[in-house]
Structures are given as C-alpha cells and as structure tokens.
Amino acid sequence: MIEAFVLILVIIMLAAALSALLLDNLIAATASASAVSIALATIFIILRAPDVAMTEAVVGTGLSSLILVLGLKRLKLWQLDTQSDNEEVK
Amino acid sequence: MxxxxxxxxxxxxxxxxxxxxxxxxxxxxxxxxxxxxxxxxxxxxxxxxxxxxxxxxxxxxxxxxxxxxxxxxxxxxxxxxxxxxxxxxxxxxxxxxxxxxxxxxxTLNMVEIKKRMEMDFDRLSQEANQPGKLEDNS
Missing domain, CATH: 1.10.287 (Helix Hairpins)
Structure with a gap:
C-alpha cells in the first residue's frame, strides 16, 4: 500500500522535473520546479524525517519559488504567451 | 508486482x-x-x-x-x-x-553570452598588454 503511494509520488516528481526542463513557458517551468519540491516534502514525511519535510515545504517550496518568480519578473520574462528559448525578448 | x-x-x-x-x-x-x-x-x-x-x-x-x-x-x-x-x-x-x-x-542565450564574454575578455587583455608593448619598444 505504502509502496504504491511512494511509486505515484516518485512518478509525479520525475514528471514535474522533466516538464520543468521541457516546457516553453517559463512561469509553468517555475511552478513545476516547486511541484518537485512539494512532492519531495511528502516523501520526506514518509521517510520519517518530519523536520526536513517542514523545512523543505517552507524554504524549498515557498521561499525558493518566491525568489524565482521575483527574478522572473525582474528579467521581464513574466508573460503568459508561449515562446521558445532561442527567441529574444525585447 | x-x-x-x-x-x-x-x-x-x-x-x-x-x-x-x-x-x-x-x-x-x-x-x-x-x-x-x-x-x-x-x-x-x-x-x-x-x-x-x-x-x-x-x-x-x-x-x-x-x-x-x-x-x-x-x-x-x-x-x-x-x-x-x-x-x-x-x-x-x-x-x-x-x-x-x-x-x-x-540576452539569456548561453552561446551568445559565451561569445560576447570571450570578446570582452580579449578586448580587456589587449588593452592590458598594449602599454607594456609600447614601453618595450621605446
């Protein structure tokens, strides 16, 4: 039972990690990176490390996503229309 | 399974x-x-x-x-x-x-950044070497 739950969590985590690198939209890629962090926090709870899970959920998911999103706004890449990595934003 | x-x-x-x-x-x-x-x-x-x-x-x-x-x-x-x-x-x-x-x-393109950084480094090293060569010649 717990193996099936962990298997689903690991699959979600790897899919989010892949989509963080493959999605064209950088906002969605940042959200996928924070989804990796929140799945990792759940796995830490199953691994009997509740302190690490708390820190990962607060710092890894909250503060890291906040920093990345503020940097994205500062880089003037905060836009919802999809574009490729190679095109330049004016 | x-x-x-x-x-x-x-x-x-x-x-x-x-x-x-x-x-x-x-x-x-x-x-x-x-x-x-x-x-x-x-x-x-x-x-x-x-x-x-x-x-x-x-x-x-x-x-x-x-x-x-x-x-x-x-x-x-x-x-x-x-x-x-x-x-x-x-x-x-x-x-x-x-x-x-x-x-x-x-730009955020890594290839472009690397090219322009190498151009900047070459320019800086040439500017650093230029006065020394002039002193050697004179």
Missing part, C-alpha cells in the same frame, strides 16, 4: 539527479540552467535522506515514550536540513548573476 520501497526511492533520487545534471549540461537558457540546478539539488537531498533510512524505525524527534527503540539516522537529516537552506542561498546568488548578465548583454 510493485517493487521494493527503497528501490523506488533510489530510482527517484537517481532520476532527479540525472534530469538535473542533464538539464545543466543541455539547456540553452540561463534561467532554465538555474531550474536544473534546483532539481539536481533536490535529488542530492533525497539521496542523503535515503542513506540514513531504515524501515522498522521511528523518527528521531517524535519519540512519545522513553523505551529504547530503533530510530532512523538523524545525522543525514541534519545535514540535509542545512543543505536545503544553503541551496536557497545559492539559488538567490545565481539569480542575481543572471540578472546582471541580462542587464549587461541583454
């Missing part, structure tokens, strides 16, 4: 590390390199916590009674606790460098 829990977790950690390092090597956008760094760091943290895990044990900080019981190794957990916080600091530093590069060169 479902494999062992430790093999699932190890494959997840190794998969995160492979995806992160592959993204570091293969990405063309500086911001996406930073995202790959975040993912690789998450994989390394998961690998360290699995190293101190045992299935029949309790958490080190949630001991209700004082009878001796096996507990998971708290040392890797403390190290990972530190590594998470340091990792966010490294992310903030990398994001600052990316913002400065974007302000200086106006």
């Amino acid at each position: 479902i494999p062992d829990i430790s093999s699932i977790l190890f494959s997840g950690a190794i998969g995160l590390l492979v995806i992160g390092v592959g993204g570091l090597l293969l990405s063309n956008n500086a911001y996406r390199v930073l995202l790959a760094l975040v993912i690789a760091e998450a994989g390394a943290n998961l690998m360290l916590v699995i190293a101190g895990y045992r299935w029949d044990a309790i958490a080190p900080i949630l001991t209700g009674d004082f009878t001796p019981q096996p507990m998971v190794d708290p040392v890797p957990q403390a190290m990972v606790l530190t590594a998470i916080v340091i990792g966010v600091g490294v992310q903030a530093l990398a994001l600052t460098l990316i913002i400065r590069v974007k302000k200086a060169y106006g």
Whole structure:
C-alpha cells in the first residue's frame, strides 16, 4: 500500500522535473520546479524525517519559488504567451 | 508486482539527479540552467535522506515514550536540513548573476553570452598588454 503511494509520488516528481526542463513557458517551468519540491516534502514525511519535510515545504517550496518568480519578473520574462528559448525578448 | 520501497526511492533520487545534471549540461537558457540546478539539488537531498533510512524505525524527534527503540539516522537529516537552506542561498546568488548578465548583454542565450564574454575578455587583455608593448619598444 505504502509502496504504491511512494511509486505515484516518485512518478509525479520525475514528471514535474522533466516538464520543468521541457516546457516553453517559463512561469509553468517555475511552478513545476516547486511541484518537485512539494512532492519531495511528502516523501520526506514518509521517510520519517518530519523536520526536513517542514523545512523543505517552507524554504524549498515557498521561499525558493518566491525568489524565482521575483527574478522572473525582474528579467521581464513574466508573460503568459508561449515562446521558445532561442527567441529574444525585447 | 510493485517493487521494493527503497528501490523506488533510489530510482527517484537517481532520476532527479540525472534530469538535473542533464538539464545543466543541455539547456540553452540561463534561467532554465538555474531550474536544473534546483532539481539536481533536490535529488542530492533525497539521496542523503535515503542513506540514513531504515524501515522498522521511528523518527528521531517524535519519540512519545522513553523505551529504547530503533530510530532512523538523524545525522543525514541534519545535514540535509542545512543543505536545503544553503541551496536557497545559492539559488538567490545565481539569480542575481543572471540578472546582471541580462542587464549587461541583454540576452539569456548561453552561446551568445559565451561569445560576447570571450570578446570582452580579449578586448580587456589587449588593452592590458598594449602599454607594456609600447614601453618595450621605446
């Protein structure tokens, strides 16, 4: 039972990690990176490390996503229309 | 049918590390390199916590009674606790460098940034060598 739950969590985590690198939209890629962090926090709870899970959920998911999103706004890449990595934003 | 829990977790950690390092090597956008760094760091943290895990044990900080019981190794957990916080600091530093590069060169393409940085280094070294040559000639 717990193996099936962990298997689903690991699959979600790897899919989010892949989509963080493959999605064209950088906002969605940042959200996928924070989804990796929140799945990792759940796995830490199953691994009997509740302190690490708390820190990962607060710092890894909250503060890291906040920093990345503020940097994205500062880089003037905060836009919802999809574009490729190679095109330049004016 | 479902494999062992430790093999699932190890494959997840190794998969995160492979995806992160592959993204570091293969990405063309500086911001996406930073995202790959975040993912690789998450994989390394998961690998360290699995190293101190045992299935029949309790958490080190949630001991209700004082009878001796096996507990998971708290040392890797403390190290990972530190590594998470340091990792966010490294992310903030990398994001600052990316913002400065974007302000200086106006692009996030890694190939373009490398080309223009090499041009700048060549120009700076020529300017540094030019007065010395003049003094040698005179």
